[in-house]
Amino acid sequence: MALFMLGKVQRAASLCRPHIRSCRAYRITPQLVDDLRTLVGDCNISTANAVREQHGRDESMHSCQPPDVVIWPQNVEQVSKVASLCYTHNIPIIPFGTGTGLEGGVSALKGGVCFDLTRMDKILNLNTDDFYVTVEPGVTRKTLNAYLRDSGLWFPVDPGADASLCGMVATSASGTNAVRYGTMRDNVINLEVVLPDGRVLCTAGKDRSFRKTSAGYNLTSLFVGSEGTLGIITKATLRLYGVPEATVAAVCAFPSVQAAVDSTVQILQCGIPIARIEFLDDVMINACNKYNDLGYPVLPTLFLEFHGSENGVNEQVQQAAEITQLNGGSDFTWATDQEQRNKLWTARHNAWYAALALRPGCRGYSTDVCVPISKLPQIIVETKEDLITSRLTGPIAGHVGDGNFHCIMVLDLNDKEEVRKVKEFTDRLARRALAMNGTCTGEHGIGIGKRKLLQEEIGEVGIEAMKQIKTIFDPKNIMNPGKVV
Structure with a gap:
């Protein structure tokens, strides 16, 4: 959704829109830059275009919108002094970490000063x-x-x-x-x-x-x-x-999406204290196999991990295996030592890049709806059917143990018809989750693009309460303006 709520799709996320100050209520003067330099030091400030552009976008599909100035404060005292200066001059403040967000949270919609906090690393x-x-x-x-x-x-x-x-x-x-x-x-x-x-x-x-x-x-x-x-x-x-005494990971393939997700719900309902349970559909498994040089069956699959004592883990594994087999699951493929487990979970964490590799040159957008676990089988099955009917590339991977899953939509931004279809699909998915008493975002946040969905989710009174809180803490609306509310 975040890609489309901007009102239009940018053709290339790597390109920044022109830096226009005339629409802003402030002006970054040379004197102000000198004042910032005095506070943080010559080596901790930059107005270079390349640096500003690097700090004007995250991993999302939102277009790059750079700040006017980037600073690297060294301690909380410098952060405090620079914030006070920005407050005095009504200059927007945009905090920046590693830039790995997926909802445009670091975009400087109104310009301002980007606080890159990476050098405060103790x-x-x-x-x-x-x-x-x-x-x-x-x-x-x-x-x-x-x-x-x-x-x-x-x-x-x-x-x-x-x-x-x-x-x-x-x-x-x-x-x-x-x-x-x-x-x-x-x-x-x-x-x-x-x-x-x-x-x-x-x-x-x-x-x-x-x-x-x-x-x-x-x-x-x-x-x-x-x-x-x-x-x-x-x-x-x-x-x-x-650190748990014993850790064991396993992979289990299923004949259908329904069987895999039913197993997830039943494992949780039985009170098995599983540490990780991740779902990948057949398209996602195929992508991961190709990207990571693996050989898993191209079927809906669960990645599982168990933590505890040796006896406790053995009991968890036995209970989980019984449930998966009752749902037609394969025998567990084990990963017991650290190297094997790292390889398994690296493949899962590389799902984003594996999905993009399915269509080189295209861009990705990850949905992240979350629903009560009892609704999980229904929403994933309906979403899978919707993807097939719509003929869209959207492999599914998710933290299904807490009802959260992602469709990683891979699309050609130059294909207007495909962009339209993806927009319609992601809107349907979000509202399908809301209709099941779920949320439009389980972990990525609201950022720029999900503000309308947030309104639908929490209602008018909830939005008004959030705006009041925002006003109390940030009466001038200079803290990362244009995000969330």
Whole structure:
């Protein structure tokens, strides 16, 4: 949906629209650039076109819309001072992490100053006794887990891309482990946030790291999923978990989509504490086989992973195998050692690129609806039938353990008829999910393109409440304007 809600399709996402300042309520003057340079240093600011264009788009299909200036703050004090300067001059602020988002969240719709936070990359406080860690916004999930390797702990939220952890907070990311360990919303303990006027807020109180609280409004959760529209996240305290004693992964093929998804629902309804359960349809499996040089049967397939003690994992595997076989599933193909598991999950995480490789030269757009798990078989079967009837390329992959799945639409932007058909399909898919009491986005966020769908999802009163919250935190509407509400 995000591709089309812009009102028109851009022919090439790599090209930026002309940089026009005349429509803006501010002007970036040489003096203002000098003031920014004074605050962050000569080597931490750029107005070069190539740099601005790099920061004007993410992995989505939205056209590049660059900021006027890019800065690389080194600490929270610099973030605060620059935010205060922008607030004084009514200049938009756009936070930037790794640029791996899929809904245009970093597009500078009204220009402004991009805060690239990648150079704030310290792991500040690891507490192995209390199972938490505090990180700066430039730390990515892979960097954190590499740092934790000898501690016996790990951070399980895994959206696929090596995204920045504070960026994952901003979009409320999840991924393959969410069915067992939850999303970012479940794993954030405290946040340090620079508000638009430069004030610094600690959402749970300075340096606090409790596991639960009933102290007032939940400000931490308010900023999780706010997509940079309320403030700049400069520090996150995150929940950690013990590395499981035993880990086993398996692959199981099915004769039909219905059989694979029914197995998923039944495994969850039986209370099996599965760590990962991912669905790939036959088109997606075929793409992954070709892209990753694999040899899985070209059938609807589940990728599963089990965590726990040796005895516990064996019991989980036995129960899950009985359920899959009752639904016509094949025997499990096992991946027990780390190298085998990495190969299996790398193939799953490469699904986006495998799908694009089906039609070289085309572009991709990933839907991410989420429904109650009891509705999952119905919506995936109906979506698969819709894809076939519409004759569209849209392999399906999903975190079906929590009711979330993706159609990776691969299309030729020069083919107006195909663009129209994809738009109609994605609209039908989103509204099909809403009709089943689901959501238009399980993990990618609203960004630019799903604002209308958000209105349909939460209603007029909900949107008005969100706008009021936005106004309280950002009265001048300079924080990532044009996103979410």
